[in-house]
Amino acid sequence: MMIMNKKLSKEEFFKKREEIRSHWPTGADERLEFEKAVALLKSVPDSKNFAKKLRFAKEHDLTMIQPRAGVALVDQHIELMQFLEKHGKADFLPSTIDSYTRQNRYSHAEDAIKQSLKQKRSMLNGFPAVNHGIDGCHKVFENVNVPLQARHGTPDARLLSEIIHASGWTSNEGGGISYNIPYAKNISLEDTIRYWQYCDRLVGLYAEEGIELNREPFGPLTGTLVPPSISHTIAIIEAILAAEQGVKNITVGYGQCGNITQDVAALQTLDSLTNYYLKIFGYDDVFVTTVMHQWMGGFPSDEAEAMSLISLGATVATLGNATKIITKSPHESQGIPTKEANAEGLRASKLMTRMLKTQRYPSDDVLKAEKEMIEKEVKTLLYATLNIGKGDFAQGVIQAFKHGILDIPFAPSEMNHGKILPARDLRGNIRILEFGNLPFDDEIKRFHKDALEARGKAEGRPVSFKMTIDDIYAVSQGILVGNSEYKEPSL
Amino acid sequence: MYTVVIGVIGADVHAVGNKIIDHVLKEHGFNVVNIGVLSSQEDFINAAIETDAKAILVSSLYGHGELDCKYMKENMVEAGLSHVKLYVGGNIVVGKQDFTEVEERFKKMGFDRVYPPGTNIEHAVGDIKEDLADA
Numbered sequence: 001m002m003i004m005n006k007k008l009s010k011e012e013f014f015k016k017r018e019e020i021r022s023h024w025p026t027g028a029d030e031r032l033e034f035e036k037a038v039a040l041l042k043s044v045p046d047s048k049n050f051a052k053k054l055r056f057a058k059e060h061d062l063t064m065i066q067p068r069a070g071v072a073l074v075d076q077h078i079e080l081m082q083f084l085e086k087h088g089k090a091d092f093l094p095s096t097i098d099s100y101t102r103q104n105r106y107s108h109a110e111d112a113i114k115q116s117l118k119q120k121r122s123m124l125n126g127f128p129a130v131n132h133g134i135d136g137c138h139k140v141f142e143n144v145n146v147p148l149q150a151r152h153g154t155p156d157a158r159l160l161s162e163i164i165h166a167s168g169w170t171s172n173e174g175g176g177i178s179y180n181i182p183y184a185k186n187i188s189l190e191d192t193i194r195y196w197q198y199c200d201r202l203v204g205l206y207a208e209e210g211i212e213l214n215r216e217p218f219g220p221l222t223g224t225l226v227p228p229s230i231s232h233t234i235a236i237i238e239a240i241l242a243a244e245q246g247v248k249n250i251t252v253g254y255g256q257c258g259n260i261t262q263d264v265a266a267l268q269t270l271d272s273l274t275n276y277y278l279k280i281f282g283y284d285d286v287f288v289t290t291v292m293h294q295w296m297g298g299f300p301s302d303e304a305e306a307m308s309l310i311s312l313g314a315t316v317a318t319l320g321n322a323t324k325i326i327t328k329s330p331h332e333s334q335g336i337p338t339k340e341a342n343a344e345g346l347r348a349s350k351l352m353t354r355m356l357k358t359q360r361y362p363s364d365d366v367l368k369a370e371k372e373m374i375e376k377e378v379k380t381l382l383y384a385t386l387n388i389g390k391g392d393f394a395q396g397v398i399q400a401f402k403h404g405i406l407d408i409p410f411a412p413s414e415m416n417h418g419k420i421l422p423a424r425d426l427r428g429n430i431r432i433l434e435f436g437n438l439p440f441d442d443e444i445k446r447f448h449k450d451a452l453e454a455r456g457k458a459e460g461r462p463v464s465f466k467m468t469i470d471d472i473y474a475v476s477q478g479i480l481v482g483n484s485e486y487k488e489p490s491l
Numbered sequence: 492m493y494t495v496v497i498g499v500i501g502a503d504v505h506a507v508g509n510k511i512i513d514h515v516l517k518e519h520g521f522n523v524v525n526i527g528v529l530s531s532q533e534d535f536i537n538a539a540i541e542t543d544a545k546a547i548l549v550s551s552l553y554g555h556g557e558l559d560c561k562y563m564k565e566n567m568v569e570a571g572l573s574h575v576k577l578y579v580g581g582n583i584v585v586g587k588q589d590f591t592e593v594e595e596r597f598k599k600m601g602f603d604r605v606y607p608p609g610t611n612i613e614h615a616v617g618d619i620k621e622d623l624a625d626a
């Protein structure tokens with residue numbers, strides 16, 4: 001059957017559910033029976049409900065903070081969570097899921113859990129929630145005081161989603177595009193859209209029981225010079241796909257680009273456009289919030305410099321009125337941080353959100369022009385996707401990626417065209433150097449071209465992929481606009 | 492025009508460097524066969540056989556390169572590819588190690604050239620052209 005953006009029937013869902021619960025022994029847990037899970041979720045206090053805390057944040061105009069973190073064993077994971085809550089002042093807690101679980105390799109995860117017990121250190125890069133099952137996940141939930149979310153990168157997260165929600169975790173990150181194209185090589189979009197329709201329908205079924213859970217499409221995609229209009233378009237489509245399955249509380253995301261005006265413009269339009277298009281396409285009771293991911297590319301190795309970059313992220317997120325920030329740590333360039341370093345990133349971010357609480361980025365012509373360009377580009381991409389899908393967004397996504405109408409820079413997936421190239425302009429805004437098959441009109445293309453030519457002129461070199469390469473390495477070298485010839489001005 | 496096979500070995504999904512190498516080699520006139528991320532030794536070898544490639548360029552960024560590249564040269568010889576040049580680059584070992592030792596280890600494993608983290612691909616292009624012209 002051809003996949004469409006259409007709500008799964010209860011019959012289809014529960015039939016599929018039987019099979020999914022058999023993927024690993026923890027799926028047989030009787031607490032996964034729907035009524036039992038409903039009862040547990042109804043007992044979750046508002047203070048530990050992700051969706052309700054996000055509503056609170058938005059109503060009170062707050063920007064809240066959340067780290068990434070996860071280790072192999074339950075007790076160590078709880079210790080980590082408690083530390084980040086207490087010493088990092090995290091408003092929301094994550095549980096970052098390990099790479100084996102992301103690939104549904106549960107028996108590999110089982111071996112690694114045993115190794116971790118033996119060696120008394122985490123042999124996994126995250127928390128294997130499926131292997132620990134409701135026993136482990138619910139224990140984590142009981143031992144923290146703030147809402148929990150699974151954060152991962154799992155193309156097929158159906159069993160994972162069942163287990164975490166039935167354990168009291170009230171948010172799940174991911175989507176059929178954002179957890180495929182940047183995270184897989186040759187899994188079809190048809191499959192991942194189907195898998196995520198299931199995850200969204202689960203949340204929709206809980207909503208029908210009066211339980212509000214949050215869903216968060218993964219905004220930054222490859223985290224490598226992604227133009228805002230591309231990540232926005234995908235976030236909006238994933239929001240629409242989720243809303244069709246009955247999701248009522250959605251957080252759309254964006255990865256910090258580096259130019260303050262472009263970042264603020266992106267955050268403001270992410271909120272307004274998602275709300276606008278959800279309504280246009282008939283989903284008028286969805287509560288939308290935004291999340292900004294602090295710089296997702298390579299970090300400087302110097303910890304003071306890294307902390308400065310973290311603070312810049314917190315600054316633009318707050319000025320741009322993001323509801324939530326995903327924080328980084330000063331250990332970012334070295335890999336997975338210690339809990340202390342992770343908490344330092346949180347605290348540095350928290351201070352900035354407090355200091356800037358009542359401040360907003362002033363609206364001027366530059367900001368306005370940036371926002372208008374994002375709006376125009378998103379509109380073009382969204383309607384081109386809808387058209388090629390003959391009015392259906394699920395079909396549209398599959399066809400659009402096939403033909404390069406949607407194209408994500410630097411993605412590993414073979415489903416992605418991979419023909420577009422971004423580069424920064426003189427001010428550090430992310431522009432498009434090669435458009436591939438993006439259906440942009442001449443006015444949009446001219447805007448990008450002019451901006452990049454101005455940089456080429458200033459740097460005395462032709463506009464080329466060399467700029468892109470320089471830009472990819474720039475931030476880790478302590479500059480924003482890459483220039484391999486760059487030298488500090490000196491007397 | 493020389494045909495070269497490029498890809499990222501093992502369970503590694505790091506795609507950015509792979510795209511950069513692809514682009515730069517094409518700009519320099521190579522016929523690039525890019526097998527992408529998550530590629531096994533067999534994937535590299537099969538691609539080289541199918542396309543009659545003159546060189547294989549292996550990338551690895553997640554630290555397990557040494558395990559993933561074990562016996563690669565032997566497997567190439569067995570597949571009749573002893574004439575094909577073999578290159579590797581990236582963060583090819585776990586953690587920070589002295590690069591001259593790493594280079595020596597990989598050369599013993601049969602790699603013709605070994606590049607440290609952060610190598611500019613333009614630099615390697617010169618080597619490849621030189622090596623293939625000699626071959």
